[in-house]
Amino acid sequence: xxxxxxxxxxxxxxxxxxxxxxxxxxxxxxxxxxxxxxxxxxxxxxxxxxxxxxxxxxxxxxxxxxxxxxxxxxxxxxxxxxxxxxxxxxxxxxxxxxxxxxxxxxxxxxxxxxxxxxxxxxxxxxxxxxxxxxxxxxxxxxxxxxxxxxxxxxxxxxxxxxxxxxxxxxxxxxxxxxxxxxxxxxxxxxxxxxxxxxxxxxxxxxxxxxxxxxxxxxxxxxxxxxxxxxxxxxxxxxxxxxxxxxxxxxxxxxxxxxxxxxxxxxxxxxxxxxxxxxxxxxxxxxxxxxxxxxxxxxxxxxxxxxxxxxxxxxxxxxxxxxxxxxxxxxxxxxxxxxxxxxxxxxxxxxxxxxxxxxxxxxxxxxxxxxxxxxxxxxxxxxxxxxxxxxxxxxxxxxxxxxxxxxxxxxxxxxxxxxxxxxxxxxxx
Ligand code: SAJ
Numbered sequence: 563x564x565x566x567x568x569x570x571x572x573x574x575x576x577x578x579x580x581x582x583x584x585x586x587x588x589x590x591x592x593x594x595x596x597x598x599x600x601x602x603x604x605x606x607x608x609x610x611x612x613x614x615x616x617x618x619x620x621x622x623x624x625x626x627x628x629x630x631x632x633x634x635x636x637x638x639x640x641x642x643x644x645x646x647x648x649x650x651x652x653x654x655x656x657x658x659x660x661x662x663x664x665x666x667x668x669x670x671x672x673x674x675x676x677x678x679x680x681x682x683x684x685x686x687x688x689x690x691x692x693x694x695x696x697x698x699x700x701x702x703x704x705x706x707x708x709x710x711x712x713x714x715x716x717x718x719x720x721x722x723x724x725x726x727x728x729x730x731x732x733x734x735x736x737x738x739x740x741x742x743x744x745x746x747x748x749x750x751x752x753x754x755x756x757x758x759x760x761x762x763x764x765x766x767x768x769x770x771x772x773x774x775x776x777x778x779x780x781x782x783x784x785x786x787x788x789x790x791x792x793x794x795x796x797x798x799x800x801x802x803x804x805x806x807x808x809x810x811x812x813x814x815x816x817x818x819x820x821x822x823x824x825x826x827x828x829x830x831x832x833x834x835x836x837x838x839x840x841x842x843x844x845x846x847x848x849x850x851x852x853x854x855x856x857x858x859x860x861x862x863x864x865x866x867x868x869x870x871x872x873x874x875x876x877x878x879x880x881x882x883x884x885x886x887x888x889x890x891x892x893x894x895x896x897x898x899x900x901x902x903x904x905x906x907x908x909x910x911x912x913x914x915x916x917x918x919x920x921x922x923x924x925x926x927x928x929x930x931x932x933x934x935x936x937x938x939x940x941x942x943x944x945x946x947x948x949x950x951x952x953x954x955x956x957x958x959x960x961x962x963x964x965x966x967x968x969x970x971x972x973x974x975x976x977x978x979x980x981x982x983x984x985x986x987x988x989x990x
Contacts, residue, residue: 740770823903889956
């Protein structure tokens with residue numbers, strides 16, 4: 563089996579780095595995306611997302627002719643599907659992008675091809691994908707009906723890389739590979755061994771799907787514990803950062819960091835896939851989601867209390883109070899605003915205090931449309947630090963070295979605990 567031409571469907575935060583890494587191993591990579599802007603940008607050797615080092619390897623791969631992007635799928639030896647799996651309004655998983663991607667590649671499948679689902683998916687999604695492909699190609703045989711003798715091999719190999727460290731983790735992390743049959747798994751292992759230096763560990767397809775969901779839910783539950791602790795500490799007038807530092811001196815305790823909530827397209831989403839499939843059983847997982855989802859509102863209430871306090875102290879009207887939000891991204895060091903609690907909080911404050919909210923986001927040049935619509939400008943650190951309420955939402959390294967001397971009527975609300983030495987009012 564040899565995979566000389568590899569097609570990656572979905573050129574986002576996972577698909578593009580994966581395509582580029584295959585290209586650096588001199589594979590012919592066809593990247594497919596429905597977004598014409600992304601395709602054009604990549605074909606110029608540039609990137610449409612921020613990820614350290616990615617610009618360099620995409621540029622090199624495109625210039626050397628190993629990576630090419632297109633909006634229309636083409637024939638390949640292996641297809642990797644790396645499209646989003648969001649949830650619908652009721653938290654039910656939305657497999658619409660996987661369905662569309664499957665149907666778009668189906669006409670190009672030929673005997674011996676491998677199709678790998680990389681997108682984080684609810685249990686059963688890979689089997690569903692195989693059904694969509696089989697329905698579209700009755701002339702080919704699939705593992706569900708033909709087992710090891712099938713024309714097409716199908717596997718799930720969830721991506722597990724950390725935004726900001728994608729290129730290193732893609733190569734170094736172990737991969738969980740769940741094929742529909744042993745031959746499917748073996749084919750997928752061979753494909754990933756092109757660049758993966760970690761172990762490629764084989765399991766069954768449903769365990770592979772659940773493994774990824776369990777990892778992210780584990781983190782969500784642990785962050786929820788830190789977030790709940792921060793709310794309790796605020797009520798009991800205890801510095802949560804000091805508390806966690808001390809508790810973590812215990813050899814078997816490792817409490818994570820409280821924050822303004824949990825964002826990103828993974829940890830805030832994936833636990834719902836488990837809840838939707840086991841609603842009676844996934845009690846802790848569901849409550850953790852609710853605790854983390856409730857944190858932005860708690861932060862907004864802390865801002866309201868700070869505004870009221872400043873007004874009482876100075877006799878000013880609430881409508882004269884300026885609020886500066888430090889950070890919009892879902893976490894430090896990235897430009898990604900998806901499911902960002904910092905964005906949700908800034909939007910909520912911008913609506914409540916029209917014309918009074920400023921945002922600082924060193925990773926973004928253009929004001930996001932939602933903020934533009936409610937008149938929240940992007941400003942520099944120097945301007946923002948003169949606001950009345952300084953609300954730290956993201957622990958970007960760019961903020962860490964900045965000096966702030968708070969005036970008597972200024973309030974610092976530091977949801978990330980990064981400026982707490984300066985803080986007068988230090989909410990967790
Ligand atoms: N967060 C906290 N406190 C913490 C840690 C994180 O509030 O102590 C917040 C972050 O600020 C952010 C959110 O949680 O809003 C998620 O950030 P993260 O750094 O924990 O995770 P992601 O979403 O960037 O990446 C996760 C990773 N999963 C795990 O660590 C188990 C990554 O390995 C996965 O590949 C990725 O999800 C994914 O794609 O599923």
